[in-house]
Amino acid sequence: MDDAGAWRLIVSADPALYAIVYLSLKISLSAVLAAGLIGFPLGALLAFSSFPGRGAVIVLTNALMGLPPVVVGLCVFLALSRSGPLGSLGLLFTPTAMIIAQTILIMPIIIALTRQTIEDLWGEYRNELLAMGLSPLGRLIALLYDARISLLTTLLAGFGRAAAEVGAVMIVGGNIEGFTRTMTTAIALETSKGDLPLAMGLGLILIAIVIAINASTWLLGAFARNRMG
Amino acid sequence: MAAITNLPLLLRNVTYRTGGQTLLDDISATISNGAPTAILGPNGAGKSTLLHLAMGLMAPTGGWLSWGGRTETSPIRRAIVFQKPVMLRRTVRGNVTFALSQAGVPSKELENRLQSLLQRVDLVALADRPARRLSGGEQKRVALARALAREPDLLLLDEPTADLDPAATRAVEQIIAGAAASGTKILMVSHDAAQVRRLAGDILFLVKGRLRESAPTTKFFSETATPLAQSFLRGDLLTEA
Amino acid sequence: MKLFPALAIIAMTLTSAAAQEKSITVASTTSTQDSGLFSYLLPIFKAKMGIDVKVIAQGTGQALDTGRRGDADVLFVHAKPQEEEFVAQGFGVARFDVMYNDFVLIGPASDPAGVMGSKDISGALVKIQSQGAPFVSRGDKSGTHMAELALWKETGIDLGAMRGSWYREIGQGMGAALNTAKAMQAYVLADRGTWISFKNRDGLTIAVEGDQRLFNQYGIILANPAKFSWVKKEAGQAFIDYVLSQEGQRTIADYKMEGQQLFFPNAKH
CATH class of the missing domain: 3.40.50.300 (P-loop containing nucleotide triphosphate hydrolases)
Structure with a gap:
């Protein structure tokens, strides 16, 4: 494969390449969505709640933002392996296992950034919301709703980490061709096969996709900010 | 009640x-x-x-x-307008509607109540503007509308x-x-x-x-x-x- | 936020995992995958039997470990003593020879140890060690790594005592070891299949080949359904039967890269 190999793959609409891109996006977007559904409420809850050890929990979530993907992968692998506690589900080496691993990987980012965002917004909104007699649940919903543009950026941070990591999906997905092979595991594979131009080409495609997603989210945010303030 | x-x-x-x-x-x-x-x-x-x-x-x-x-x-x-009212990150309509629904106004009455409040504080023309982009006087009137929403x-x-x-002051004093x-x-x-x-x-x-x-x-x-x-x-x- | 499309994606993912009924998981080695054998063989098998084969390419040691955990239906690896131990311990049903190729000693074209063209792997290794020429070891308990250790043992060199900066264990797969050897101008033991299909060869060349001790046998094992109830034994056995059949063996022999046959079938009939 010459230097133009990757681009020839794109131009020739190589179905295997599209399958890999599709799977990467499906897995990382699903993980971002799942982490958002769990992480937004948890982060917001952490923002208002007060309990002994809250500071320790905050420090821990902040620290876990730098969780090594390979450690997450190993833990999920051990849990989902047939000899592990969740082995009977038969999820190891499936896309679902990869979504689970990436969800866990980015959850701390979502929780930590959501907590910070909601805490700042709560400081600003506190008196107004209390004066309107909002219940704790009502406050949670109102704050999450009004922080939605910042939270979109939080999701992007999570997506960036999910789309870029290789350690976790390699271990729990197994890099099975046509089934659990993603952009990053394909890059690792092509590198190990010595096909550095193809690996680099795939890397450029990955970067282009991440830029496209960030750009469209930014436009969406700018539009929303313009409409809603 | x-x-x-x-x-x-x-x-x-x-x-x-x-x-x-x-x-x-x-x-x-x-x-x-x-x-x-x-x-x-x-x-x-x-x-x-x-x-x-x-x-x-x-x-x-x-x-x-x-x-x-x-x-x-x-x-x-009971309602309050703070010295520096905080505008929710929504439109004027969104701010007032939120206050109305928090005050327990049933959803089918929301639009009517919203329109009468916006008229009362003279913000009908600005209803779809982001509240945080308004001037200080306009924001005060949004806050008054949110407060009055609670009847x-x-x-x-x-x-x-x-x-x-002076003009904004007069408008607010009239509402009061x-x-x-x-x-x-x-x-x-x-x-x-x-x-x-x-x-x-x-x-x-x-x-x-x-x-x-x-x-x-x-x-x-x-x-x-x-x-x-x-x-x-x-x-x-x-x-x- | 638009929840429904995203939820649909998750649901689709979950169901697609469940829908792959007629499929088996094969724990195999990087050499069989990186050489492209599976990409050639598996579509032919699928067209015939309708069974999807999902290959996890690992070092032989790790692949056997995957088998010990019950995470694979079939093992397709190349370290006969360890494979026989695996079966003896009850993790596998039986082990069959499938095919062989050979290992080759790869080195920089400049040949600092002066071993080029030799047919004596032991002598070559002794020269490399005595001259302190850099040598890259997989160091990952793969079949190739175990074969390399066995070759050192035969030279009588005690690696534990003689280990120095010349001997570099990288703990990675075959391709990574070749990339490293190229970057360090070092010698490395590789299987011929991976070497032929490796793209980043410039400056590296075969230094030693053709020694009988460089023989590299591949075997196939069905994970033991008596131990792991979830093993897909019919589909797994169908794959094994196919690989060992005359048709399967011919398909293996037919796989060529750059005009060279990479694997030589030797199943016993």
Whole structure:
């Protein structure tokens, strides 16, 4: 494969390449969505709640933002392996296992950034919301709703980490061709096969996709900010 | 349910201390139905603190308050406009609709109530603008609309026209006068004697956390009893903390 | 936020995992995958039997470990003593020879140890060690790593004692080891299949080949359904039967890269 190999793959609409891109996006977007559904409420809850050890929990979530993907992968692998506690589900080496691993990987980012965002917004909104007699649940919903543009950026941070990591999906997905092979595991594979131009080409495609997603989210945010303030 | 009212608002020996400072010291007052009551005083007198306590946003460290005989603090039929109101990150319509639905207005009445409120504060033309992009005077009117959405019988206003130009001040004062005329009791903080003279029926005069005088407006301005109040009205005391 | 499309994606993912009924998981080695054998063989098998084969390419040691955990239906690896131990311990049903190729000693074209063209792997290794020429070891308990250790043992060199900066264990797969050897101008033991299909060869060349001790046998094992009830034994056995059949063996022999046959079938019939 010459230097133009990757681009020839794109131009020739190589179905295997599209399958890999599709799977990467499906897995990382699903993980971002799942982490958002769990992480937004948890982060917001952490923002208002007060309990002994809250500071320790905050420090821990902040620290876990730098969780090594390979450690997450190993833990999920051990849990989902047939000899592990969740082995009977038969999820190891499936896309679902990869979504689970990436969800866990980015959850701390979502929780930590959501907590910070909601805490700042709560400081600003506190008196107004209390004066309107909002219940704790009502406050949670109102704050999450009004922080939605910042939270979109939080999701992007999570997506960036999910789309870029290789350690976790390699271990729990197994890099099975046509089934659990993603952009990053394909890059690792092509590198190990010595096909550095193809690996680099795939890397450029990955970067282009991440830029496209960030750009469209930014436009969406700018539009929303313009409409809603 | 119509039985619930916030009036009279009683303050009995209300004291508020924080961080080693006494912001309010042994204040007793009765706020009853009628023309607006103004809390007048120099900066640092504790006026805003008193208003926050009257809203039930914080509890006094000494003494007690009651609203129409209730000591429970949930803000039923009570509303406040802060000195720097915070606009929700929504449109004007979104801000007022949110206040309406929090006040328990059924969804099928929302649009009608919204339109009448926007007319009342003259914001119909700006309904779809992001509230945070409005001018200070326009934001004050959004905050007034949100407060009026609660159909309050007690409306608390903290420096409602501070930082506004004369035209915006006039617009806000008209809204306040309209609310008062329709039976809402207004308790407002001000350090603008002229405004108090225009709007208020009686005055609580606060200096350094203590209630120094409590009198009908006409009496306060014609025969102020205390030397402090006289000095305030001459303009000597505006910035004393 | 638009929840429904995203939820649909998750649901689709979950169901697609469940829908892959006729599929088996094969724990195999990087050499069989990186050489492209599976990409050639598996579509032919699928067209015939309708069974999807999902290959996890690992080092032989790790692949056997995957089998010990019950995470694979079939093992397709190349370290006969360890494979026989695996079966003896009850993790596998039986082991069959499938095919062989050979290892080659790869080195820099400059040949600092002066071993080029030799047919004596032991002598070459002794020269490399005595001259302190850099040598890259997989160090990952793969079949190739175990074969390399066995070759060192035969030379009588005690690696534990003689280990120095010349001997570099990288703990990675075959391709990574070749990339490293190229970057360090080092010698490395590789299987011929991976070497032929490796793209980043410039400056590297075969230094030693053709020694009988460089023989590299591949075997196939069905995970033991008596131990792991979830093993897909019919589909797994069908794959094994196919690979060992005359047709399967011919398919393996037919796989060529750059005109060279990479694997030589030797199943016993």
